[in-house]
Amino acid sequence: MKTSSSLFVLLAAALAASTAVLHAADPVVTNVVSAQRAGTKLVDITFNVSDADSNTLAMSVEVSDNNGTTFAIPVTALSGDLNVAATPTPAAKALVWDAAVNFNHQFKSTMVVRVIANDGAQPAGMALIPAGPFEMGHAINAAPVHTVTLSAFYMDKLEVSKALWDGVKTYADANGYTFSATAGSAFPYLGGLHPVTANWFDAVKWCNARSQKEGLTPVYYTDTAFTTVYKTGEFPVNFSIQPPYAKWSANGYRLPTEAEWEKAARGTLVGKDYPWGDTISPGDANYTIFDGVNYVRLSPWVGIADPPTTPVGFYDGGQLPPAGPNRANGYGLHDIIGNVREWCWDLYDYDTYYAISPANDPRGPATSDHRIARSSNATTTGGGSVWGRSPTPPTFAGFGFRCARGL
Numbered sequence: 001m002k003t004s005s006s007l008f009v010l011l012a013a014a015l016a017a018s019t020a021v022l023h024a025a026d027p028v029v030t031n032v033v034s035a036q037r038a039g040t041k042l043v044d045i046t047f048n049v050s051d052a053d054s055n056t057l058a059m060s061v062e063v064s065d066n067n068g069t070t071f072a073i074p075v076t077a078l079s080g081d082l083n084v085a086a087t088p089t090p091a092a093k094a095l096v097w098d099a100a101v102n103f104n105h106q107f108k109s110t111m112v113v114r115v116i117a118n119d120g121a122q123p124a125g126m127a128l129i130p131a132g133p134f135e136m137g138h139a140i141n142a143a144p145v146h147t148v149t150l151s152a153f154y155m156d157k158l159e160v161s162k163a164l165w166d167g168v169k170t171y172a173d174a175n176g177y178t179f180s181a182t183a184g185s186a187f188p189y190l191g192g193l194h195p196v197t198a199n200w201f202d203a204v205k206w207c208n209a210r211s212q213k214e215g216l217t218p219v220y221y222t223d224t225a226f227t228t229v230y231k232t233g234e235f236p237v238n239f240s241i242q243p244p245y246a247k248w249s250a251n252g253y254r255l256p257t258e259a260e261w262e263k264a265a266r267g268t269l270v271g272k273d274y275p276w277g278d279t280i281s282p283g284d285a286n287y288t289i290f291d292g293v294n295y296v297r298l299s300p301w302v303g304i305a306d307p308p309t310t311p312v313g314f315y316d317g318g319q320l321p322p323a324g325p326n327r328a329n330g331y332g333l334h335d336i337i338g339n340v341r342e343w344c345w346d347l348y349d350y351d352t353y354y355a356i357s358p359a360n361d362p363r364g365p366a367t368s369d370h371r372i373a374r375s376s377n378a379t380t381t382g383g384g385s386v387w388g389r390s391p392t393p394p395t396f397a398g399f400g401f402r403c404a405r406g407l
């Protein structure tokens with residue numbers, strides 16, 4: 001974890017001081033000012049923060065009551081700019097500490113507040129999706145819209161490519177994993193840059209292999225005690241509690257939950273259909289339009305094969321032909337719209353779950369014969385959306401995926 005902190009002495013009035021250790025790409029916090037809000041037990045904390053490589057920063061606060069000798073006061077009641085999409089130039093941010101929760105009825109003239117910006121040890125190729133709430137769903141087509149609060153997690157910026165798949169599969173083949181014959185199919189152009197497709201079971205097993213290859217703890221097991229890593233075979237699909245079982249505390253790769261996928265897909269926008277706004281046109285993503293006469297795509301591989309994918313991350317501003325915008329979303333994720341659909345962990349309960357799902361870290365209903373896929377694919381007319389849901393039997397082999405990881 002790379003962090004930068006800044007100290008502030010909280011007395012009767014607001015004072016400011018700062019210390020910042022500057023490394024190549026560490027975040028920098030300056031100009032910390034804090035004061036008790038008149039007539040309340042709230043403490044307003046303002047500061048400037050920057051990060052040379054523009055990471056998403058998880059902000060936290062530590063409080064000392066002994067002039068900074070120790071920072072032992074708990075700070076659980078914190079709100080405001082907890083997650084900052086940092087820029088290289090300092091931006092003004094603010095947090096509010098509700099001292100009534102953590103330090104009620106106490107007065108000291110030796111308080112010190114420390115603001116910490118953490119840009120994480122972000123795994124290569126993954127984006128940090130910060131903790132916090134978002135509005136999930138669509139008022140008509142994925143109802144009801146409901147507030148979901150997620151723990152922070154990492155998400156692959158790209159769909160899993162053929163090259164990434166093959167590297168892990170070589171390890172998997174040598175370490176007791178088996179996959180179905182259809183797993184890892186991909187459009188063969190450009191040396192493995194196209195996304196793979198696989199059925200849900202193969203995608204899950206591959207996540208475990210990717211974890212073990214990198215020395216991480218696998219997430220998926222064949223037993224509820226989490227003793228046997230899921231490496232081989234498939235399970236009956238029915239309306240009973242069924243393997244594999246997910247060890248959510250493990251640090252390995254896994255499929256995102258449906259809520260994680262949607263939060264990551266929205267990319268900090270609220271109430272939009274696409275990661276960049278409310279409209280889509282050819283050049284934004286690999287999907288199909290109906291021009292009134294024909295179904296049309298503008299992928300460079302139209303006519304070579306159908307449905308042709310584009311290389312993962314193709315819509316990065318450098319795509320030819322035609323040139324187009326950089327459609328990385330607010331978290332740096334590509335191909336949220338189009339190219340291949342993407343498996344999620346969750347079972348699907350025929351559209352009643354959104355009304356009853358837990359507010360925090362929902363992981364889907366307990367039983368079903370379908371799993372959820374998200375995103376859209378090259379043949380989706382109109383492009384799909386960030387809220388669209390594709391319930392599908394897990395044995396279907398035509399979807400791709402990208403991985404998530406817990407922190």
Ligand SMILES: [Ca+2]
Pocket residue numbers: 025026027051052053054055119
């Ligand atoms: Ca950084």
Ligand SMILES: [Ca+2]
Pocket residue numbers: 159335336337338339340341342375376
């Ligand atoms: Ca996709």
